[in-house]
Amino acid sequence: MARFIVRRIGQMLLVLFAVSALTFLIFNVIPGGDPAVRMAGRHPDPGQLARIRAEWGFNDPVYVQYLKTMQKTFTGDLSSYTTNVDVVDELRKRAPRTFALAIGAAIIWMLAATAIGLYTAARAGRFADRSITILALVGISMPVFWVGALMNYYLGFKWGIFPNGGYVPFADDPWEWFYHLIMPWTALSILFIGVYSRVLRSNILDTINEDYVRTARAKGLSERRVMYRHVLRNSLIPIVTLWGLDFGAVLGGGTILTETVFDIQGVGQYAAESIGQLDVPPVLAITLFGSFFIVLLNTVVDILYAAIDPRIRLQ
Amino acid sequence: MATEPATEFALEGPSALQGEPRRRGTAGMGPWRLAFRRLRSNRVAVVFGFVFVVLVAVCLAAPLWADHVAHTDPYKNHLTDTVIVDGEKKDVVTPDGIPIGPTWQGEFFLGADGNGRDTMVRLLYGGRNSLLIGVAAALITTFLSIVVGVLAGFFRGFTDTVLSRTMDVIWAFPVVLLGVALGTALTLSGLQIGPVDISGRSKLIPILIIAIVYVPYMARPIRGQVLSLREKEFVEAARAQGAGSLRIMLSEILPNLSSTVIVFFPLMVANAILLEAALGFLGVGVQPPEASWGTMIGDGVKHILSGPHLAIVPGVMLVVTVLALNIFGDGVRDAFDPRAKIHLEH
Numbered sequence: 001m002a003r004f005i006v007r008r009i010g011q012m013l014l015v016l017f018a019v020s021a022l023t024f025l026i027f028n029v030i031p032g033g034d035p036a037v038r039m040a041g042r043h044p045d046p047g048q049l050a051r052i053r054a055e056w057g058f059n060d061p062v063y064v065q066y067l068k069t070m071q072k073t074f075t076g077d078l079s080s081y082t083t084n085v086d087v088v089d090e091l092r093k094r095a096p097r098t099f100a101l102a103i104g105a106a107i108i109w110m111l112a113a114t115a116i117g118l119y120t121a122a123r124a125g126r127f128a129d130r131s132i133t134i135l136a137l138v139g140i141s142m143p144v145f146w147v148g149a150l151m152n153y154y155l156g157f158k159w160g161i162f163p164n165g166g167y168v169p170f171a172d173d174p175w176e177w178f179y180h181l182i183m184p185w186t187a188l189s190i191l192f193i194g195v196y197s198r199v200l201r202s203n204i205l206d207t208i209n210e211d212y213v214r215t216a217r218a219k220g221l222s223e224r225r226v227m228y229r230h231v232l233r234n235s236l237i238p239i240v241t242l243w244g245l246d247f248g249a250v251l252g253g254g255t256i257l258t259e260t261v262f263d264i265q266g267v268g269q270y271a272a273e274s275i276g277q278l279d280v281p282p283v284l285a286i287t288l289f290g291s292f293f294i295v296l297l298n299t300v301v302d303i304l305y306a307a308i309d310p311r312i313r314l315q
Numbered sequence: 316m317a318t319e320p321a322t323e324f325a326l327e328g329p330s331a332l333q334g335e336p337r338r339r340g341t342a343g344m345g346p347w348r349l350a351f352r353r354l355r356s357n358r359v360a361v362v363f364g365f366v367f368v369v370l371v372a373v374c375l376a377a378p379l380w381a382d383h384v385a386h387t388d389p390y391k392n393h394l395t396d397t398v399i400v401d402g403e404k405k406d407v408v409t410p411d412g413i414p415i416g417p418t419w420q421g422e423f424f425l426g427a428d429g430n431g432r433d434t435m436v437r438l439l440y441g442g443r444n445s446l447l448i449g450v451a452a453a454l455i456t457t458f459l460s461i462v463v464g465v466l467a468g469f470f471r472g473f474t475d476t477v478l479s480r481t482m483d484v485i486w487a488f489p490v491v492l493l494g495v496a497l498g499t500a501l502t503l504s505g506l507q508i509g510p511v512d513i514s515g516r517s518k519l520i521p522i523l524i525i526a527i528v529y530v531p532y533m534a535r536p537i538r539g540q541v542l543s544l545r546e547k548e549f550v551e552a553a554r555a556q557g558a559g560s561l562r563i564m565l566s567e568i569l570p571n572l573s574s575t576v577i578v579f580f581p582l583m584v585a586n587a588i589l590l591e592a593a594l595g596f597l598g599v600g601v602q603p604p605e606a607s608w609g610t611m612i613g614d615g616v617k618h619i620l621s622g623p624h625l626a627i628v629p630g631v632m633l634v635v636t637v638l639a640l641n642i643f644g645d646g647v648r649d650a651f652d653p654r655a656k657i658h659l660e661h
Contacts, residue, residue, distance in 0.1 A: 011483075018484040026500050134359075137645070141637035143589055143609075145596050146630040149616040153623055253489020257593055261616070271492055272597060275499045283496060290489040298487075 004306065008299045019291040020284060024066045027280045056081075073285055082279045090270065091285055097167050097266035100177070101258065102250045104185045109192035110243055116193065117200025118232065124205055133201075139194030148187040148261035155183060165263040184262045188255065192246060196239060203235035210234075241301050248297030252290030350574070353650035360646020367639040370632075374446055377439035384421040385433050389440040390604045393431035398422055407431045413621050425628050429618050438629060441606035445633070448522050448600075448607065449588035455526035456583055457576060460533035465564055465572075467534070468541025479538070482531040490528055491593055497524045498599030521600045525587045533579055540575060544568050574651045581644035585637045592633055608633040 053059050057068060072078040076088040116136070120129045156164035162183050168176040207213065208231055216226045246254075256268035263269070267286055274282035344352070354360060381388055393407040400418045407427050408414045414427040424435040467478040485493070498521065505515040506523075513519050544550065545568065553567050588608075594600035595609025596616075603610070608629040615626030 014480075015483055015487045018480075019487050022484065022488075023496065026496055134642070137641050138634070138638055141585070141589075141634050141641050143592050143596070143612070143630070143633065145593065145616070146612050146626070146633070149612070149619060149626055150623070150630070153619050153626070157620070249489065253492035256489075256491050256495070257596070260597070272495065275492075275495050276598070278499065278503070287488070287492060287496070290492055291487045294489065295487050 001307075005303055008302060012295045012299050015295050016288065016291055020070065020288050021066060023284050023287045024069065024280070025062070027278065027283065028062055028065070069281060069284060072281075073288065078281050078285060080274070080279050080282050082277050087282045087285045090282070091267060091289060094265060094267045094270050095289075096169070097264050098251065098255055098259070098268060100170070100181060101184055101188065101255055101264060101266060102247065104181055105188040105192075106243065106247045106250065108185055109189040109196060110239075112189065112193045113196030113200060113239075114232075114236070116197035117204060117235075118227070120197065121201045121204035121208075122227075124201070129201075133198065136194040136198050139190045142190065143257075144187055144191060145257040145261050147190060148184070148258055151183050151187055152261060165261075167262075167264045167266075184258050184264060187261070188250070188258045196242070199242065200235060200239055203238060204231055207231045207235045241305060244297045244301040244304075245294075248294045251297075252293040253286075350651045354646055357646040357649065360643050360649075363639040364643035364646070367636065367643060370442070370636050370639065371446055374439055374442035377436070377443055380439055381433075381436045385424065385436050386422065387433050387436060389432065389437045389606065391432065393427065393433070396431065414625070416622060416624055426622065426624055428614060428625055429621065434625065434628060437606050437611060438608075438632060441601075441608050441611050441629065442632060442636075444518065444601050444605060444607040445588055445591055445609065446636070448518060448525065448591045449584045451522045452525035452529070452587040452591070453580060453583040455522065456529045456533060456587070457580060459526065459530045460537055461569070461572065461576070463530060463534040464537025465541050465568060468538040469545055469560070469564055469568065471542070475538075478534075482534055485528065486531040488528075490590070494524050494528055494590060494594050495597055495599055497527075498594050498597075502599055502602060516602045518601060518605075521591055521594055524594070525590050528590065529583065529586065533583065536579075537572060537575060540572060541568055544571055578644075578648045578652045581640050581647055585640035585644065588633070588637055588640075 057065055060068070069078065073088070076086070078087040079085065080087055080090075116132060120132050123129045151162075152165055155161045163176075163180050166180055168180050170177040213226060213230050216230045217223075221229075253268060253271065255264075255266060256272050258264070259266045259268040260272050267289060270282060271286045271290075274286065377389075387393070396407045397404050398407055398415065398418065399405070400415075400420065405415060407423065408429070408431045412429065414429055414431065415423055416426045418424065418426065423433055425438065426434050428434055428437065463478050463482065467475040501520045501524070502515040505517075506513040506520065550563055550567050553563050558567070591600050591607060592609030592612065595607045595611075596613040598610075598613065601607040601610055611629035612626055612633070615623075615629065619626050
């Protein structure tokens with residue numbers, strides 16, 4: 001087990017290295033992307049350009065620039081090309097917003113999907129099941145930015161039921177924090193509720209035919225107990241795996257669109273803004289931040305899975 | 316993501332045959348005919364598959380609508396023009412910049428946008444772009460995934476390690492972040508691979524980006540399937556007859572992947588259309604003045620206060636299209652591969 005974990009962590013570091021190198025390359029090999037030209041403003045004179053290049057080390061070979069940038073990322077004095085703001089500080093300031101959005105949404109989609117999955121599986125094939133299944137597909141088919149924008153317009157701006165975007169820190173006012181996050185949470189959850197309730201429904205229908213469920217019924221357990229203790233528990237295992245992976249993906253960049261639409265000013269929105277300005281340092285830091293969570297949760301899920309289920313061989 | 320082989324799906328499993336009319340009998344039918352039969356008997360799937368075909372046809376007919384009904388083109392500004400609605404003369408765009416809403420008549424059927432362009436005409440032309448990019452990206456993804464999955468699964472060892480680790484790296488990127496980063500970089504500079512020179516405004520850029528981003532999602536299950544297929548007796552038999560690797564891959568392995576590919580394809584198109592919309596919304600997909608449903612939603616959201624219809628209309632088209640593909644794709648999966656569990660996420 002220990003060897004397996006060490007190996008997975010080694011792989012994780014390798015993947016993260018590759019991700020950061022690739023991101024750096026994407027923005028450094030493009031011809032229109034010379035950062036010195038952008039930093040110098042509209043009509044740069046050659047002397048100014050040369051000074052900026054020397055100061056920021058743009059004359060070094062790409063791999064030296066990459067290593068320097070990475071070093072700065074980890075020592076925490078990486079600054080943006082366009083605003084001169086310290087990137088790591090900015091990330092630290094924005095991360096709680098993204099966490100609040102992702103964690104809240106993950107809880108909502110898990111609870112809602114469990115309830116819907118149970119309900120539809122219990123009524124499999126009937127009208128309620130069929131109509132909810134179609135609704136779940138509608139949820140999967142809607143782009144989050146569209147739903148979010150319409151919610152913002154109707155529920156926020158026009159009818160004034162919820163605040164029209166923005167974010168209030170929890171420490172300032174817990175109620176306002178919650179109130180501002182209701183719409184973003186909902187918008188972000190819809191897709192996952194659709195996916196998860198469908199997966200759970202089919203898992204439950206598979207599990208219900210297992211021998212141990214029949215045994216439980218034969219023992220005289222109440223239907224409720226059979227459902228919760230035997231069927232639901234076993235049907236949830238694959239869902240929890242999926243949940244781990246998706247939670248990582250949402251933390252690691254899945255909130256770009258939601259944050260942009262609701263103006264939450266989290267990491268995702270920072271990514272969108274920085275990419276638009278070809279501001280490489282923040283993009284690099286955010287990509288690393290995002291990939292870290294994706295890879296971390298992938299690894300955790302793998303390890304947990306192997307720990308829970310001894311039938312899975314560690315390799 | 317289950318990777319069980321999807322080859323022996325035909326006659327096994329009671330669920331696979333549910334709804335099959337008994338009296339006609341299924342004896343002597345091949346797996347393909349059985350699958351088509353199952354698909355045909357799934358009315359909801361057939362209806363939504365038809366809806367998708369109609370949507371494609373309608374979008375293809377965009378020039379007809381533009382020339383003969385709306386008498387304009389998707390780029391023409393009518394900022395200072397007027398239109399007669401119910402005998403009343405109205406500005407297409409009012410002096411304070413509010414565009415006209417749906418008129419429900421030939422000209423400006425769905426109203427105009429902030430530049431006085433006909434929304435219906437742009438919607439149809441935009442739909443062409445969305446569908447083109449979605450289908451083309453899904454085709455390329457499928458092709459690349461088959462190549463990667465078959466090579467990795469068949470040769471294993473070093474080839475597999477290199478390909479699988481590359482997939483892991485793409486997988487570790489946040490999908491939208493990678494798409495937007497590539498989109499921004501490539502729209503600025505274009506793409507030069509040897510003699511091929513793709514301009515930054517070309518629709519090939521979003522197509523390629525979307526295609527590459529989704530490869531790991533499809534290549535992984537295919538690789539898993541190839542890993543088990545290569546141990547099958549018929550592969551051994553082919554090898555005993557002297558068939559080389561290439562021949563085995565093309566004529567023994569590939570045909571056995573067809574049901575997986577068929578199941579994946581509609582779902583892939585749906586996801587590609589959604590990702591294109593996200594890129595368009597963030598301004599790195601189709602470049603103006605051309606439109607796609609995503610860029611139209613983006614414009615509509617920016618100017619939502621002057622008329623929500625500009626955001627609602629392209630969104631509804633997008634949702635209906637993707638929904639049709641998802642429901643049809645679900646039916647295809649039930650028909651062709653009832654026991655495999657293929658899930659696609661964003």
